[in-house]
Amino acid sequence: MKKIWNWYYGCASIRKKLVISYLVLVLFPILMLGIYSYCVSRENLLRQTRHTMESNVESIAYNLQSNIQRENDNIKYLSYNAKLREKLENSERDKNALVKELNTSVEPTFWYFVSSDKNIKGIEIFSPYVEQDLGSFLKPLTPEMQAWYEENAENYKTQWVVREDRIYALRMLLDAATSSKPIGVMKLEVFPDELTNGIYQSDYLNNGVALVDSQGQIMKRRSLKNDALEKKMELRIKGGEEPGFYETGKAMMAVSEKLSNGWSIYYYLDKEEISGQIIQILATTGCVMGICLGIAAVLMTVISRILSSRILQLKRCAEEVGQGNFQVKLEEDYSDEIGIVAESFNKMCLKINHMMQEMYQLGMEKRKEELKALQAMMNPHFLYNCLSSIKWKAIRSGQDEIADITGLLAKFYRTALNGGKQITIVQNELENVKAYLEIQLKSHENSFCVEYSLAEEGRECRMPNFLLQPIVENAICHGVELCEEEMGKIKIEYLCEKDFLIFHVYNNGSRFDKERAEQILNTPGKGYGLYNIRERIRMYYDGECGITGHITENGMVCFTIKIRKQISEKLFI
Numbered sequence: 001m002k003k004i005w006n007w008y009y010g011c012a013s014i015r016k017k018l019v020i021s022y023l024v025l026v027l028f029p030i031l032m033l034g035i036y037s038y039c040v041s042r043e044n045l046l047r048q049t050r051h052t053m054e055s056n057v058e059s060i061a062y063n064l065q066s067n068i069q070r071e072n073d074n075i076k077y078l079s080y081n082a083k084l085r086e087k088l089e090n091s092e093r094d095k096n097a098l099v100k101e102l103n104t105s106v107e108p109t110f111w112y113f114v115s116s117d118k119n120i121k122g123i124e125i126f127s128p129y130v131e132q133d134l135g136s137f138l139k140p141l142t143p144e145m146q147a148w149y150e151e152n153a154e155n156y157k158t159q160w161v162v163r164e165d166r167i168y169a170l171r172m173l174l175d176a177a178t179s180s181k182p183i184g185v186m187k188l189e190v191f192p193d194e195l196t197n198g199i200y201q202s203d204y205l206n207n208g209v210a211l212v213d214s215q216g217q218i219m220k221r222r223s224l225k226n227d228a229l230e231k232k233m234e235l236r237i238k239g240g241e242e243p244g245f246y247e248t249g250k251a252m253m254a255v256s257e258k259l260s261n262g263w264s265i266y267y268y269l270d271k272e273e274i275s276g277q278i279i280q281i282l283a284t285t286g287c288v289m290g291i292c293l294g295i296a297a298v299l300m301t302v303i304s305r306i307l308s309s310r311i312l313q314l315k316r317c318a319e320e321v322g323q324g325n326f327q328v329k330l331e332e333d334y335s336d337e338i339g340i341v342a343e344s345f346n347k348m349c350l351k352i353n354h355m356m357q358e359m360y361q362l363g364m365e366k367r368k369e370e371l372k373a374l375q376a377m378m379n380p381h382f383l384y385n386c387l388s389s390i391k392w393k394a395i396r397s398g399q400d401e402i403a404d405i406t407g408l409l410a411k412f413y414r415t416a417l418n419g420g421k422q423i424t425i426v427q428n429e430l431e432n433v434k435a436y437l438e439i440q441l442k443s444h445e446n447s448f449c450v451e452y453s454l455a456e457e458g459r460e461c462r463m464p465n466f467l468l469q470p471i472v473e474n475a476i477c478h479g480v481e482l483c484e485e486e487m488g489k490i491k492i493e494y495l496c497e498k499d500f501l502i503f504h505v506y507n508n509g510s511r512f513d514k515e516r517a518e519q520i521l522n523t524p525g526k527g528y529g530l531y532n533i534r535e536r537i538r539m540y541y542d543g544e545c546g547i548t549g550h551i552t553e554n555g556m557v558c559f560t561i562k563i564r565k566q567i568s569e570k571l572f573i
Helices: 002-011 014-079 082-089 095-116 143-151 227-239 271-322 337-377 380-396 400-420 426-443 468-477 514-522 530-540
Strands: 120-127 138-140 159-163 166-174 182-190 208-212 218-222 244-247 251-255 264-270 423-425 448-454 462-464 488-496 500-507 546-551 557-564
Touching: 014 095, 014 120, 014 166, 014 182, 014 244, 014 251, 014 264, 014 271, 082 095, 082 166, 082 182, 095 120, 095 138, 143 182, 208 227, 218 227, 227 251, 227 264, 264 271, 271 337, 400 426, 423 426, 426 448, 426 468, 426 488, 462 530, 468 488, 468 500, 468 530, 468 557, 514 530, 514 546, 530 546, 530 557
Parallel strands: 120 138, 448 488
Antiparallel strands: 120 182, 159 166, 166 182, 208 218, 208 264, 244 251, 251 264, 423 462, 488 500, 500 557, 546 557
């Protein structure tokens, strides 16, 4: 065995290795995979079959329960007719009133239900207070109804009765005054096929299905093709089974939860139906595998010769590159995968040194140009001079409000630009926000209010410049400006903890959920948006720092910035 391995590993050609590897690594695993696939497919199919059976029996039970509940609601509604009960109880004294009530309200209502509900076959009222048929629905007690009437004198719930091919619901009529004295029985008969048609709608692998009443009698069924197995399943059904899933030697069965009237659904099938499908799939797969393996064996012999030579050439060139020779070139005229690799290999050898240098230079130049562009867009001295001129012109013209806004704007930009530096102190950042809010208050004619809660500690600590203003701007544009029912409110809170500086910006504007907050913080904006603030914090601090958003207990929107007291500036000079 060792000699064979040494020969294969050290002496055999690439072509021989490809052929042998194909035989060992392809043929054998495929055969094992076929066996494994059969076992797994069988288990998966059985599992899927169980899931399908459980889903189907639940669906059938749900549809049937819906029909039953509808008729329960109908008979309950009809039995609560107060005028009918009152007249029926007093019918011995006033039969004319009873007949009149039947003609005016009872008969039209009952006929409406019968005509509008395809499940209802008929409605009848049996009462000991009448001696003959009155109208279409009111009748004296029959012997059958008399027995039920006496047996269920204290049972006021709807009961379903199955008699041969007839299905009907019975409910006791109670007196109108106390609703505790039986005065009759309402009978609502349904069409069996209409009520139970849902049990035949699910056909899965020639399954069987049975509807069993509360007495354990089979009302409706669809039988299996296997008569012997069908008889065994019938015995199990009549013996009764608890709700759940059962698997025997040749059958699988799902039993529904009992319906509100005590009925159950039995859903079962023959395992041979499943095994037949698995064998068919296995046979088809085996034939395809055999044909593919035969063709692949022939092609492998031919292709291995071609591939081996080109792969060996690529190997030799790669060894030269490994030794530092990036001038090597593969002569490759093909456009297949190996040809593409060869072409990429040649390009890599020509550009590998230039690429690294170019990437580095491009990164540095881009950073410099962005900084120059930003500085050129806002020349601080020019801006301060212009704002100062506007302010004094406004003062001379008696425009005090314009002068105030211009002065605040000059103060805002003086702290915001910070002499072109990216690092400022907490005190300047807070003054910058105050100036910005004063400008906005004047521009919005004090349509919102501002509250400050600022700690005195840590105001000399250094921090990145221009972090708070974009958040405050966002709170105004997307918060307090949208307030309709109450006055807008913004609150700035600054806290200095052991190792951290914490800034809270509250507003009572439009609400958002957690997903919306994450979208805002993780989506790039057009300028100094919340996403940009998050990225700037990541540049300066570790993972414990950042910006978050949430809704407070009093319903205010809050964005929080958490940064460390200590910051390193050497990388951002």
